Amino acid sequence: MxxxxxxxxxxxxxxxxxxxxxxxxxxxxxxxxxxxxxxxxxxxxxxxxxxxxxxxxxxxxxxxxxxxxxxxxxxxxxxxxxxxxxxxxxxxxxxxxxxGETILPMRRWDKQYMFEALAAAGVPTLTTRAVPPGGDAVPAEAVAEVRAGRKLVVKPARGAASVGVRLVATPGELSDAVSAITDGAGLFGGASAALIQEMYPAPRVEYAVDTFSTPAGHELVCVSVYDKWVSASGDFVYERGRWLDHDDPVVRDVADYARRVLDALGVRVGPAHMEIMSGPLGPRLIDFGARAHGIGHPQHTHLLTGNSQIHRECEYIAELFGIPVPTAERGTGYALSRHGALVLLSIDREAVYLGGADEELAELPGVLEVRMAAGPGRTYPPTKSMMDSVALGLVFVVADSADELDFRCTEVRKRAGDFFAPV
Structure with a gap:
C-alpha cells in the first residue's frame, strides 16, 4: 500500500x-x-x-x-x-x-440514532425525547416536567460546538427552543430533529474524552474537563478546557464508560471525541463526534503528552501503508508534562473588539499561544456557543501546579475583557 x-x-x-x-x-x-x-x-x-x-x-x-x-x-x-x-x-x-460497523452508521453522527443505540446496548443514558424536523408537537411528558420545576436541555440531533443547545425551564422556553431547531435549516444546511434531554442533576462536571480505536481495541489519548457557565438566555458558555492527569480518579470511570459508548456506536477505527457528564448518576454521554477533538486541541495535547489523536491516527495510517514507524507501547494511557488549559474567550453582552489583545495576552505568564480571531472595530453578540468563542479567540495556558493554572487563566480572561467595549 x-x-x-x-x-x-x-x-x-x-x-x-x-x-x-x-x-x-x-x-x-x-x-x-x-x-x-x-x-x-x-x-x-x-x-x-x-x-x-x-x-x-x-x-x-x-x-x-x-x-x-x-x-x-x-x-x-x-x-x-x-x-x-x-x-x-x-x-x-x-x-x-x-x-466502522456499516449497520446503522448514522448512530455515529445523528444524536437521535446515537442515544437509541446506547439504550439498546444497555449503556446508561439521560432520558431523551425527539421531535422530528418540521414538527412542533412537544411531548406532553417534557411539558409536564418543566411545569414540575425540572430544567431540560434542548439540542439539535445534528450539530456541533454547542450551537443551538439551550437550557429551558418553562413550557414557553421549551416550545421556542424546539421550534428554533425543527423549523430551521440546521447547522449543516439540512433538517434536524430536536432532542429534549433531562438535565444532569447537580453536582455535575463535564469531561471531554478523546480516544483512538483500532481492531485491537480502544486507546485513551486524553481526558480534559470543561469549566462553563449558563448565560441569562440559557446558553452554555465554555470558559476553558483543562487537561487531567491520567491518574486522576475520575479518568478511569469516564474512560471505561467511553469504551462502552464506542462499542455501542460501532466505532472500530479512528478517533472519537466524547463529552461526558459525571456526578451522582455516574457517567452519561452528552455529545459525540466520530473525529478528532476540534479547536486545535490535539496540537496542545501533543505538547503536553507527546501524543494526540491526530498523531496517533497518522502513525496508524503509516503502519497500514507499510511505512516503518517507531514501536511504542499501546493502551497504557498518557502522562502530562505540565498542567494546561485552553481558555475560550467570551462576552456576556454585545461588544466591540478594540484590537491589540494579542501582544498583551502573549506576555502573560504561562501563555504559550494566543489565537485572536476577533477583528478590531467589529461588533460581536453575546457568546452563546463554543463557535462564538472561537470567533473571538483562544488562549493556551500552562503552569506547574493546578492553583497556578487557575490564577493564570483568571488573569487571561480579565485582561482579554479589557479589549471588548460594551455597545
Missing amino acids: SNSSVLIVDPVSSGKLYPRVLERYGIETILLDTDHALVSEFRTAPTPGALNFAADFGNSYDLLLKMCTDRSVSYVIAGSEPGVELAERLRADIPDCPA
Whole structure:
C-alpha cells in the first residue's frame, strides 16, 4: 500500500493539522471541501489546495468515489464534524478501507440514532425525547416536567460546538427552543430533529474524552474537563478546557464508560471525541463526534503528552501503508508534562473588539499561544456557543501546579475583557 493516498473530508479546525503530520511519512493527502462546512461556517473560504465536492464533482458521490479509485485512496479522515457523514460513507464503499460497523452508521453522527443505540446496548443514558424536523408537537411528558420545576436541555440531533443547545425551564422556553431547531435549516444546511434531554442533576462536571480505536481495541489519548457557565438566555458558555492527569480518579470511570459508548456506536477505527457528564448518576454521554477533538486541541495535547489523536491516527495510517514507524507501547494511557488549559474567550453582552489583545495576552505568564480571531472595530453578540468563542479567540495556558493554572487563566480572561467595549 506504499502508493496509497489519504482523503481528508472538510479539513478545518483540527483537521488542518493532518497534512503536515502525514507528510513526515511521505504520504500523499487529498483535501476535499464540502458545502456542509461552508454553510455551518466551520470554514468561510476555500481550503488552499482542496478539491470542492460541489464545483469539481457536481456533488456527485459516484464521481467522488471514482476519483478515490483513480488516485488509490485507501484511508479516509473526517477532518471536522461537517465531514463525518461523507467520510463514513466513503470508508464503507472503498475496498479494504478501514471503517466502522456499516449497520446503522448514522448512530455515529445523528444524536437521535446515537442515544437509541446506547439504550439498546444497555449503556446508561439521560432520558431523551425527539421531535422530528418540521414538527412542533412537544411531548406532553417534557411539558409536564418543566411545569414540575425540572430544567431540560434542548439540542439539535445534528450539530456541533454547542450551537443551538439551550437550557429551558418553562413550557414557553421549551416550545421556542424546539421550534428554533425543527423549523430551521440546521447547522449543516439540512433538517434536524430536536432532542429534549433531562438535565444532569447537580453536582455535575463535564469531561471531554478523546480516544483512538483500532481492531485491537480502544486507546485513551486524553481526558480534559470543561469549566462553563449558563448565560441569562440559557446558553452554555465554555470558559476553558483543562487537561487531567491520567491518574486522576475520575479518568478511569469516564474512560471505561467511553469504551462502552464506542462499542455501542460501532466505532472500530479512528478517533472519537466524547463529552461526558459525571456526578451522582455516574457517567452519561452528552455529545459525540466520530473525529478528532476540534479547536486545535490535539496540537496542545501533543505538547503536553507527546501524543494526540491526530498523531496517533497518522502513525496508524503509516503502519497500514507499510511505512516503518517507531514501536511504542499501546493502551497504557498518557502522562502530562505540565498542567494546561485552553481558555475560550467570551462576552456576556454585545461588544466591540478594540484590537491589540494579542501582544498583551502573549506576555502573560504561562501563555504559550494566543489565537485572536476577533477583528478590531467589529461588533460581536453575546457568546452563546463554543463557535462564538472561537470567533473571538483562544488562549493556551500552562503552569506547574493546578492553583497556578487557575490564577493564570483568571488573569487571561480579565485582561482579554479589557479589549471588548460594551455597545
